[in-house]
Amino acid sequence: MSHDLGSGSVKKLLFRLAAPAVLAQVVNLLYNIVDRIYIGHIPRIGPAALTGVGLFAPILMLLNAFAMLIGSGGAPLAAIAMGKGDKEKAQRIMGNCFTALFFLSLVLTVVFYIFAPQLLIFFGASNDTLPYALDYSRIYILGTICVLMVMGMNPFITTQGFAKISMLTTVIGAVINIVLDPIFMFVFDLGVRGAAIATVLSQLVSALWILRFLTSDRTVLRLCRQDLRLSSATVLPCLALGVSTFVMLSTESLLSVSFTNSLAKYGTDLDVGAMTVLNSLVMLITMPLSGLCQGSQPLISYNFGAGRYDRVKQTFYTIFAVCVGYSTLFWLALLAAPSLFAGLFVSDEAFAQRAVWAIGIYFACAFSHGFQTCCQQSFVALGQAKISLLLACLRKIVLLIPLIFILPHFFENKVFAVFFAEPVSDVIAAAITTVVFFTSFDKILKQNEIR
Numbered sequence: 250m251s252h253d254l255g256s257g258s259v260k261k262l263l264f265r266l267a268a269p270a271v272l273a274q275v276v277n278l279l280y281n282i283v284d285r286i287y288i289g290h291i292p293r294i295g296p297a298a299l300t301g302v303g304l305f306a307p308i309l310m311l312l313n314a315f316a317m318l319i320g321s322g323g324a325p326l327a328a329i330a331m332g333k334g335d336k337e338k339a340q341r342i343m344g345n346c347f348t349a350l351f352f353l354s355l356v357l358t359v360v361f362y363i364f365a366p367q368l369l370i371f372f373g374a375s376n377d378t379l380p381y382a383l384d385y386s387r388i389y390i391l392g393t394i395c396v397l398m399v400m401g402m403n404p405f406i407t408t409q410g411f412a413k414i415s416m417l418t419t420v421i422g423a424v425i426n427i428v429l430d431p432i433f434m435f436v437f438d439l440g441v442r443g444a445a446i447a448t449v450l451s452q453l454v455s456a457l458w459i460l461r462f463l464t465s466d467r468t469v470l471r472l473c474r475q476d477l478r479l480s481s482a483t484v485l486p487c488l489a490l491g492v493s494t495f496v497m498l499s500t501e502s503l504l505s506v507s508f509t510n511s512l513a514k515y516g517t518d519l520d521v522g523a524m525t526v527l528n529s530l531v532m533l534i535t536m537p538l539s540g541l542c543q544g545s546q547p548l549i550s551y552n553f554g555a556g557r558y559d560r561v562k563q564t565f566y567t568i569f570a571v572c573v574g575y576s577t578l579f580w581l582a583l584l585a586a587p588s589l590f591a592g593l594f595v596s597d598e599a600f601a602q603r604a605v606w607a608i609g610i611y612f613a614c615a616f617s618h619g620f621q622t623c624c625q626q627s628f629v630a631l632g633q634a635k636i637s638l639l640l641a642c643l644r645k646i647v648l649l650i651p652l653i654f655i656l657p658h659f660f661e662n663k664v665f666a667v668f669f670a671e672p673v674s675d676v677i678a679a680a681i682t683t684v685v686f687f688t689s690f691d692k693i694l695k696q697n698e699i700r
Contacts, residue, residue, distance in 0.1 A: 316401040320405070548564045580614075
């Protein structure tokens with residue numbers, strides 16, 4: 250299957266890889282927002298419960314970040330090794346990443362479970378929202394090992410060319426989650442705890458699906474006992490390459506904390522709750538974009554390793570046009586009908602009005618996500634860890650987080666200023682990232698050819 254990546258129509262291969270990856274991300278999106286949709290419409294307690302569950306987002310983002318630290322770094326290196334014909338090295342990379350994910354999940358479970366109350370209060374939980382936040386988070390945290398295995402090992406399925414199998418990993422879990430959510434929440438009357446239980450069970454099934462496939466005869470790279478023993482020479486390059494994605498996701502956690510803290514300081518629980526809605530809508534933009542880039546990654550990485558630079562360029566330019574087109578269309582739809590999108594998550598009138606107002610500010614420059622995501626993720630596919638890391642830091646650490654705290658000093662409406670930090674940083678970071686990529690692209694290809 251991986252041999253096909255070096256021959257045939259690039260557009261057809263890209264569609265074959267990207268379409269399932271996008272669908273997988275869309276379905277994965279349901280993992281993250283279906284709970285919120287149900288919770289936001291619970292009679293009487295919906296707004297407080299939704300706000301409480303939204304306050305768990307920084308911990309969820311950190312779990313995803315640690316998973317992708319290993320998965321997003323190991324998978325491209327495995328693809329490059331396969332492109333060079335070194336299957337043994339590629340298989341060793343995958344085995345080491347599996348072991349690293351396992352031990353990391355044990356540590357994260359203990360740490361987050363113990364300190365969940367303190368963390369949630371720091372994130373901005375009030376006396377009204379903390380009980381819901383704690384009920385949801387502690388159950389979800391117990392399923393950390395499943396979350397890390399799904400997020401960290403699924404890229405190794407995609408990178409071998411098995412995009413449909415990778416898609417099914419997410420589809421199976423998401424369908425189970427959607428079915429179990431109302432059963433546990435309403436039939437068993439478990440509320441937010443039921444939502445967490447449903448999510449953990451669905452992640453468990455997805456994790457078992459991945460392990461079954463990667464130990465079967467169908468896979469190109471197989472999990473074998475001799476490859477599970479950790480080797481610093483194997484793991485450290487994976488961490489070095491994955492650190493840019495880790496920074497992207499972990500700074501999302503820091504970013505979420507910055508927003509909720511500032512909104513709790515200058516506004517009310519409604520403003521903090523509106524941020525939960527905004528975070529959910531951001532996923533509607535970024536997760537399909539991530540799927541498109543994940544689908545293109547095996548094609549870019551394999552042909553980069555094989556020295557087929559014409560195919561690398563054709564893949565990038567195609568996926569760049571699709572990413573920019575999607576983010577622009579979604580941006581237009583979001584600004585044209587904000588009440589429609591807000592209504593997905595809330596039924597309370599005052600809560601909905603606040604969310605609609607925030608959408609108009611927060612997503613003013615959301616079209617730029619296509620530029621930023623495609624260029625930055627393409628650096629990862631080309632093995633350019635340092636450049637990708639710097640660009641990951643630019644938007645959030647250098648621009649957005651400082652602006653969240655600086656802009657309220659220059660606006661009378663301080664809540665407006667907090668939300669306004671997002672579009673300002675979006676457009677600046679996207680412009681810089683795009684320029685850097687297009688001025689570096691040919692140089693990276695030439696340097697690899699010399700090697």
